[in-house]
Amino acid sequence: MATIHPPHVTAPREQTRFFFVMALVMALVIVGGFTLQLAMGRSSFAVPAAYHLHAAVFMGWIGIYLAQHVTALRGQWALHAGFGRIAYLWIPLMLVFGSVLMVVVARRTGGPFFFHVSEFLWSNMMLLWCFGGLAFWALRRRRYTGWHRRLMLCAMAILTGPGLGRILPLPLMIPHAWTITTLATMVFPVIGMIADKRATGRVHPAYLWGLGIYAAVFVLSLLLAHSEPGMAITRSVIADTPGELRPMEAFLPPGFTM
Numbered sequence: 001m002a003t004i005h006p007p008h009v010t011a012p013r014e015q016t017r018f019f020f021v022m023a024l025v026m027a028l029v030i031v032g033g034f035t036l037q038l039a040m041g042r043s044s045f046a047v048p049a050a051y052h053l054h055a056a057v058f059m060g061w062i063g064i065y066l067a068q069h070v071t072a073l074r075g076q077w078a079l080h081a082g083f084g085r086i087a088y089l090w091i092p093l094m095l096v097f098g099s100v101l102m103v104v105v106a107r108r109t110g111g112p113f114f115f116h117v118s119e120f121l122w123s124n125m126m127l128l129w130c131f132g133g134l135a136f137w138a139l140r141r142r143r144y145t146g147w148h149r150r151l152m153l154c155a156m157a158i159l160t161g162p163g164l165g166r167i168l169p170l171p172l173m174i175p176h177a178w179t180i181t182t183l184a185t186m187v188f189p190v191i192g193m194i195a196d197k198r199a200t201g202r203v204h205p206a207y208l209w210g211l212g213i214y215a216a217v218f219v220l221s222l223l224l225a226h227s228e229p230g231m232a233i234t235r236s237v238i239a240d241t242p243g244e245l246r247p248m249e250a251f252l253p254p255g256f257t258m
Contacts (some may be wrong), residue, residue: 153209
């Protein structure tokens with residue numbers, strides 16, 4: 001969704017509306033998850049600057065992503081192209097600020113207690129860069145609307161993880177909380193595949209590639225996280241920091257209640 005809609009490509013309005021609704025739902029999941037934790041007093045603004053910079057950049061992306069779908073729905077292709085050019089610059093910012101925050105969180109707390117520290121660090125990092133790869137691929141395929149929209153949906157699904165993780169009762173899902181959260185995000189591309197099948201009788205290959213790459217990166221990230229070299233790197237990242245003081249495995253803090 002990063003250029004003027006090519007005149008030879010037809011995109012049914014019903015399909016455009018579907019992608020807009022999916023974008024809105026994913027955005028609401030992300031914002032809703034963070035808002036819920038803030039309302040329950042489990043989140044605070046009293047955190048290092050890296051958290052706030054990360055939040056500003058990633059929430060900015062949600063605005064860009066929604067704007068792309070709104071302009072597509074209205075047929076405002078010149079404005080749509082403008083947001084697409086912003087996306088080319090914004091995604092690298094997300095990769096930088098996201099990567100920095102993961103290291104900061106790992107060193108500051110070791111990550112949420114219901115996640116294994118190495119899974120949190122490795123899988124989070126690799127899935128962030130998977131998002132970046134899929135999003136850039138989607139931008140490069142902007143002249144092919146079918147590929148463009150679906151690859152971007154697969155990329156955006158990855159970013160719903162933090163939102164879903166704040167909605168799901170993850171302490172009750174130890175030691176599989178990370179896997180469950182990631183699998184839950186894959187529901188969005190699956191919904192797209194079902195919609196394709198119902199509308200056209202087949203699943204667009206963009207979903208097979210997008211979801212396939214996402215799943216492969218996730219599996220590889222877990223293998224690396226639990227490998228000896230992966231664990232060694234994780235330990236070196238959190239060495240001599242508060243993150244080193246918590247157990248490496250997921251755990252329930254003493255006296256914890258839901």
